[in-house]
Amino acid sequence: MIYTAPTPAFADQARAVVQNLRDAVSRLRGEPGTLSNVLADIEAESRQRLWTVEAELLWEQAADLPDPQLDSGQALHLHRIVREGISNAIRHAAAKRLRVRIRPDGGQLLLDLSDDGFGPPDAIQGGRGVQGMHSRAAELQSRIDRTPGTFGGTKIMLRFPLAATGAVSP
Numbered sequence: 001m002i003y004t005a006p007t008p009a010f011a012d013q014a015r016a017v018v019q020n021l022r023d024a025v026s027r028l029r030g031e032p033g034t035l036s037n038v039l040a041d042i043e044a045e046s047r048q049r050l051w052t053v054e055a056e057l058l059w060e061q062a063a064d065l066p067d068p069q070l071d072s073g074q075a076l077h078l079h080r081i082v083r084e085g086i087s088n089a090i091r092h093a094a095a096k097r098l099r100v101r102i103r104p105d106g107g108q109l110l111l112d113l114s115d116d117g118f119g120p121p122d123a124i125q126g127g128r129g130v131q132g133m134h135s136r137a138a139e140l141q142s143r144i145d146r147t148p149g150t151f152g153g154t155k156i157m158l159r160f161p162l163a164a165t166g167a168v169s170p
């Protein structure tokens with residue numbers, strides 16, 4: 001599918017599926033690591049994917065981000081949420097620019113993804129992707145909100161309590 005894909009976006013979706021299968025088959029629950037290490041992995045994958053579809057990635061990571069240890073489950077959830085957000089931005093919005101911001105806000109970490117694509121249809125026919133993002137966010141004791149994007153498309157925002165990572169006292 002990847003090598004005979006009719007478009008770069010199609011090849012990207014096939015790659016994302018393969019990566020999800022790899023995670024499942026190897027029973028990898030994600031590699032535990034510090035937040036900055038996990039984000040570096042996510043950034044590398046995101047950069048590769050957007051490059052493949054000739055879209056721009058703006059990665060804005062605050063310099064004063066705390067760097068707590070994430071367990072393997074938390075690392076995987078974070079990774080899969082961003083992976084699905086990027087899949088949707090490429091597949092449904094034909095985004096040409098995607099901004100990922102990560103910054104601290106009080107006791108929380110804010111991670112948002114803004115695309116410049118078509119925006120969601122009025123009535124979203126839920127696939128499994130958005131549903132999965134919400135349940136992964138719940139596992140992180142977090143929530144995901146969706147708003148119009150800064151660049152005209154869609155923005156999704158994850159609020160992640162740092163207390164859940166042990167970075168600050170609950």
Ligand SMILES: Nc1ncnc2c1ncn2[C@@H]1O[C@H](COP(=O)(O)OP(=O)(O)OP(=O)(O)O)[C@@H](O)[C@H]1O
Pocket residue numbers: 088089091092093115117118119120121124125126127128129130131153154
């Ligand atoms: N960034 C986005 N821009 C525009 N529409 C979006 C975006 N993200 C999601 N949508 C809309 O929301 C719907 C549901 O998304 P969801 O990820 O749950 O399902 P899907 O991508 O269609 O299928 P899958 O189960 O493979 O993820 C999409 O079909 C699409 O119409």
Ligand SMILES: [Mg+2]
Pocket residue numbers: 084087088127128129130
């Ligand atoms: Mg999807």
